[in-house]
Amino acid sequence: MTMDIELTVNGEHVRESVEPRMSLADFLRERLQLTGTHLGCEMGACGACLVLLGGKPVHACLVLAVQAAGETVETIEGLSESGAIADLQAAFHDRNALQCGFCTTGMMVNAHALLGDNPAPERAEIRDALSGNYCRCTGYEAIVDAIDATARKRASDVEAPA
Amino acid sequence: MKSPAFDYIRARSVAHALETYRSLDGEGVYLAGGHSVVPSLTLRLQAPAALIDLSGIDALTGISLDDGWLRIGAMTRHAEVAADPMIRDHAHLFHLAAPHVAHPAIRNRGTIGGSLSLADPASEFPAVALALRAEMEVAGHDGVRRVKADDFFLDIYETAMDPGEILQAILVPPVRAGDVAVFDELARRRGDYAMVGAAVQAMVDAGRVADISIAFFSVGNKPTRAGAAESALRGARLDDATIAAAQSALDADLDPSDEPQMPASVRRHLARVLLGRLLGHLGTTA
Numbered sequence: 371m372t373m374d375i376e377l378t379v380n381g382e383h384v385r386e387s388v389e390p391r392m393s394l395a396d397f398l399r400e401r402l403q404l405t406g407t408h409l410g411c412e413m414g415a416c417g418a419c420l421v422l423l424g425g426k427p428v429h430a431c432l433v434l435a436v437q438a439a440g441e442t443v444e445t446i447e448g449l450s451e452s453g454a455i456a457d458l459q460a461a462f463h464d465r466n467a468l469q470c471g472f473c474t475t476g477m478m479v480n481a482h483a484l485l486g487d488n489p490a491p492e493r494a495e496i497r498d499a500l501s502g503n504y505c506r507c508t509g510y511e512a513i514v515d516a517i518d519a520t521a522r523k524r525a526s527d528v529e530a531p532a
Numbered sequence: 533m534k535s536p537a538f539d540y541i542r543a544r545s546v547a548h549a550l551e552t553y554r555s556l557d558g559e560g561v562y563l564a565g566g567h568s569v570v571p572s573l574t575l576r577l578q579a580p581a582a583l584i585d586l587s588g589i590d591a592l593t594g595i596s597l598d599d600g601w602l603r604i605g606a607m608t609r610h611a612e613v614a615a616d617p618m619i620r621d622h623a624h625l626f627h628l629a630a631p632h633v634a635h636p637a638i639r640n641r642g643t644i645g646g647s648l649s650l651a652d653p654a655s656e657f658p659a660v661a662l663a664l665r666a667e668m669e670v671a672g673h674d675g676v677r678r679v680k681a682d683d684f685f686l687d688i689y690e691t692a693m694d695p696g697e698i699l700q701a702i703l704v705p706p707v708r709a710g711d712v713a714v715f716d717e718l719a720r721r722r723g724d725y726a727m728v729g730a731a732v733q734a735m736v737d738a739g740r741v742a743d744i745s746i747a748f749f750s751v752g753n754k755p756t757r758a759g760a761a762e763s764a765l766r767g768a769r770l771d772d773a774t775i776a777a778a779q780s781a782l783d784a785d786l787d788p789s790d791e792p793q794m795p796a797s798v799r800r801h802l803a804r805v806l807l808g809r810l811l812g813h814l815g816t817t818a
Contacts, residue, residue: 371539390540390583391573412534413571414638426611426640432570433641436540437563437585480637501723502635 375439379404380448388435395419395430397438398445406446406475410504417503420476421445427483446475455482458520467516469507477503481517490521535573539582546591546671546698552584553696554673560584562698564607564646567638592645592700595619600706603669606645606699610634613644623704625664625731628715629656635723645699648684651691651754654725656717658685659755662747663713663731666704672697688753710735710742712817714810717750718802726750727794728802730758732810734765741765741774751788751803758785761807770815778811779804 376385379402386401393412398404398421410416412431419430422444449455455478461467468474477500484491484499491499496514505513543549553560559581563569572578586592592607595618602622604613613619614630626644633639633647633656647657648668661668661681668679670693684692693699717729728751734744744765746758760781768774788799 371537373540389537391535391537393535393570393574412574414567414634417635417637420637423640427637428641429567429637431574432567432638434540434566434570434583437566437587483636498722499636501721502637 373436373439375436377438377440378442380444380451386435390434390436392435393431394421394423394433394435394438394443397435398430398443404445404447406450408472408475410472415502415504416473416476417480417500418473418476420479420503422449422479422483427480446478449478449482457523458482458485458516461516461520461523462513465512465516465519467508467512473503473505473507477505477513481520484517485521485524490525491517493518534576535570536576536579538573538580540585541582542585542588545589546700549584549586549589549698550671550673550696552582556581556584558695560696562586562649564649565609565641565643566646567634567642568646568650568652586698592698597622602704604644604702604704606643606648606701608644610639610642610644610647611636614639622707623664623666624711625660625713625715625733626657626704628713629660629731632656632715632717632719632722632726632729644702648702649691649693649699651685651687651689653688653752653754654750655755656715656726656729656731656749659729659747659749660715660731661702662755662757663733663745664704665733665745666702668693668699669701669703670697671700676700678703682757685754690754708735710737712736712814714813714817716806716810716813718806728799728806730803730806730810732814734814736770736814740767740769742767746807748786748803751786751799756786758782758807760784765811770811775808775811779807782807 372387374387398407408418410418414429414432420427421430496517561580563583563585593605596603610630610633613626620627666681668684679692712734714732717726719726730748732746735742744762747755749755761778764778764781788796790796
């Protein structure tokens with residue numbers, strides 16, 4: 371069985387024919403060559419495959435492509451090219467919040483969603499939000515620092531616009 | 533692609549879903565949020581002929597009050613359970629428990645009906661349904677029936693629903709004056725499965741426990757009411773001696789098995805510690 375699906379990915383209308391068993395993650399990576407969405411555990415434990423579905427972070431490995439029909443998807447490529455997370459990316463770089471980088475795209479998607487919902491999170495809230503994102507390199511401290519720094523920078527930019 | 537091949541049908545109504553299930557002759561699997569079904573497919577623990585997606589059925593969504601009872605549609609996502617003001621006011625235990633269910637991204641997709649139907653003994657919501665004395669609205673070919681939570685959870689991953697039946701909604705009894713709810717779990721890391729957890733719904737009147745229901749999870753094959761501990765508390769003043777008696781009574785209520793990660797004695801100890809904390813918290817909340 372194959373099914374025709376239409377959805378919006380990073381602002382572009384996409385139409386493809388897929389098997390129902392194809393995950394959204396495989397669809398993004400293999401059909402659309404959007405390989406910034408990483409596949410780690412493929413069972414919802416590691417958080418490397420997070421994308422925004424209807425504006426909310428979800429595991430692309432746990433959503434079937436056919437379930438995303440008619441929906442809006444944003445991946446790390448879309449967030450990156452739009453400049454929406456440029457400051458977050460810079461903060462990760464400044465603070466050495468990545469080493470191998472495998473988890474980073476999922477971290478970015480989640481941090482972006484967190485700061486959208488809660489612009490001034492406590493460190494404990496940042497840790498709670500990242501509880502489903504595994505990083506085996508950094509020990510998390512630098513990642514929490516980078517997200518915390520981004521939140522503070524955004525708040526100060528709002529108070530004192532350049 | 534790691535899953536076995538399957539067909540995919542988007543059900544238009546509960547009747548359409550039931551009919552589709554029947555036509556698949558036992559080879560269909562219902563799909564709600566998909567956060568247990570999809571990993572089970574990826575791990576090839578099951579290989580259905582087709583998935584029947586319930587997410588487009590209006591009758592399974594929405595939260596409403598009917599004659600004091602709160603009706604929570606089965607497709608309500610965990611994040612909505614945490615955020616919805618009606619659930620916060622009329623089914624406070626679900627509101628308290630939702631942030632403990634898995635991680636934020638999972639809560640954006642997972643559904644309350646999926647969680648209750650799966651009946652994972654380590655899940656929060658089945659225990660909450662027990663403590664709230666909620667009822668399950670179950671649809672089948674013979675119509676709709678209501679099943680009390682006490683009669684719903686039978687064993688590990690096993691409920692009173694027959695194959696093909698669909699959980700439509702969860703019905704929570706009316707809030708009473710003096711109702712208080714407390715919830716907590718002991719987990720190694722936020723979002724991990726609890727080592728032990730409990731949901732408590734009580735009615736406290738002038739420092740005395742007028743009524744209480746206590747449900748534990750992650751201590752056996754199904755969520756478990758702590759009837760002996762409830763008896764030790766009912767009618768009593770909520771003081772240190774009463775709390776100690778309730779903690780002792782747990783030995784009669786809980787029968788965890790020895791596991792490689794945790795001996796039964798440790799789990800019993802953790803259950804007593806957790807109950808003590810929750811009852812202390814209840815005393816200050818009431």
